[in-house]
Amino acid sequence: MDSYRWELPLSSAELNSTGYTHGNAKPHLFNQNTGYSHCGRYWQVPNYTDEVEYTGIEKHFCKRCLKKYKKIQE
Numbered sequence: 001m002d003s004y005r006w007e008l009p010l011s012s013a014e015l016n017s018t019g020y021t022h023g024n025a026k027p028h029l030f031n032q033n034t035g036y037s038h039c040g041r042y043w044q045v046p047n048y049t050d051e052v053e054y055t056g057i058e059k060h061f062c063k064r065c066l067k068k069y070k071k072i073q074e
């Protein structure tokens with residue numbers, strides 16, 4: 001069973017696939033086994049950053065990842 005958690009995309013080039021963090025970066029739901037965000041936009045080292053707590057404010061989170069999140073909450 002895969003586990004997921006919300007994380008902000010990292011700003012270090014060594015630790016993620018983009019090398020930078022957008023100013024308006026939203027948390028994405030990262031698969032802790034593969035390191036990929038559910039939406040496929042990011043990869044980063046699993047369990048490296050702090051987990052971001054889901055606040056319930058949907059617009060503050062990645063829309064595509066949110067769909068997956070809701071599914072695994074059921």
Ligand SMILES: [Zn+2]
Pocket residue numbers: 027028029037038039040041062063064065
């Ligand atoms: Zn996402």
